Amino acid sequence: MNSKTIIKGRGAQLNVPNRFFQLSHELRDDFLEYCQKEDEDFDKNKTLYLEVFPKTIVNKVESPDVGMMYSMNMYQGCEHGCVYCYARNSHEFWGYSAGLDFERRILVKKDAPKLLEALLKKKSWKANTIVMSGNTDCYQPAEQQFKITRQCLEVFLKYKHPVGIITKNALILRDLDILKELAQHQLVGVNVSITTLSEETRRILEPRTASIKKRLETIRVLTEHGIPVNVMLAPIIPSINSHEILPMAKAVSEAGALSIAHTIVRLNGAIGEIFSDWIKKTMPDRADKVLHQIESCHGGSLNDSRFGIRMRGDGEIAKQINNLVKLARQKYFKGKAMPKLNTTLHEPCKDGQLKLF
Structure with missing residues (x-):
């Protein structure tokens, strides 16, 4: 593909059909060629923020191997890409x-703080x-x-309720004042996601995320x-970042992280087509190798829905990664470990203030 047709600053390079719709549209090669000859943009590549009005904001997580019981998402879709x-x-x-x-139609839940309270x-x-x-980055x-995430943190602090955070954005440091107060009561744990130490890899894999330097500084x-920090080395992708496991672990440990967690990439649903299209355009020399190695970690398929296996994979390559x-x-x-968060302070605070008796 000619570089002029690469959509810069985005991860996905196409809109795959929605599985729930009967009809779909596609960008034809002759149209793209026409735009290129006429030096016209075939795609404005703008991000739209659309307000939505959910009735609830906290979801119970039913999956037995995710590692959380409840999650909440202030935004649906994620511009990190x-x-x-x-x-x-x-x-x-x-x-x-x-x-x-997913990257350009961001659904915003402004009522999240009220629903949480x-x-x-x-x-x-x-x-x-x-x-x-649990789904999309709260600091995108x-x-x-x-500032919905900050407002929700204020609610957690008001009611002395434990909260976990997953992010790959240095914007979390904006809320350091609230996080420090929560940490004083052992009410917060932060999970910073780092998938590579290479800026070149990060820019094409996670185009609108914070730089690796900023993420290490955030830790x-x-x-x-x-404020206790766990690092998510996730996902590990064979032949893209699998060779960086030890260097990444060393770097985040030296930055102060107390623990690491990982998953092996799996490409369920539409993600298989999105990822396959992306890698053939951005890394054509190793695309087939990477895709075949991912398949080897999941019983010969890009996707994997087997509880207990899907996160860690199976086969020789998965075994090497896990080892x-x-x-x-x-x-x-x-000798390091994340502390358990405090669930004992909330009950007396349900009216918004701590009871003395």
Whole structure:
């Protein structure tokens, strides 16, 4: 593909058909060729923010191997554009494509703080860590404008309720004041996602995320202020970042991380087509090799829905990856561990203030 037809700053390079729709449209090669000859943009590549009005904001996680019980997402879709993102498929439920729409049609839930507060005040609610975000990044670029994540953190602090955070954006440091207060009561744990130490790889794999330098600095700053950090080395992609496991583990440990977790990439649903199209355009010399190695980790398929296996994979390559992560833990995280969050402070605070008796 000619470089002029590469959509810069995006992970996905196409809008795959929504599986729930009978009709779809496609960009024909002759149209793209015409645009190129006429020096016209075939795609304006703009991000749209669309407000939605959900009735609830906290979801119970039914999957037995995700590692969280409750999650909440202030935004649906994510401008970070990570091409491998498992959350892409969820955009189809909203009537959009898992491809470019996922990165350019961001659904904004401005009522999230009110919905969260209503839940935490319920007499029937028992404190259990709620993770922001189980699906899309709560500190993606939209957060700079809407500040919904910050408002939700204020609610968690008000009601002394434990919260987990998953992000790959240095914007989290904006809320250091609230995070420090939560950490004083052992009410927050942060998970920073790092998939590579190579800026070249990051730019094409995760085009609108914070640089690796900024992410490592984020870990350092959070740690210096007593905020516990786990690092998600996820996903590990054979022949793209699998050779970086030990260097990444060493770097994040030196930055102050207390632990690491990992998954092996799986390309369920529309993500298989999105990723395959992307790698053939961005890494044509190794595209077939990478795709075949991913398949070898999941029983010969790009996708994998087997509970207990899908996150870690099987086969020789998966075994090598899992063994390297095990070695990394032994080498760089011996004696370290993430603290358990405090669930005992919330009950007396359901009216918004701590009771003395």
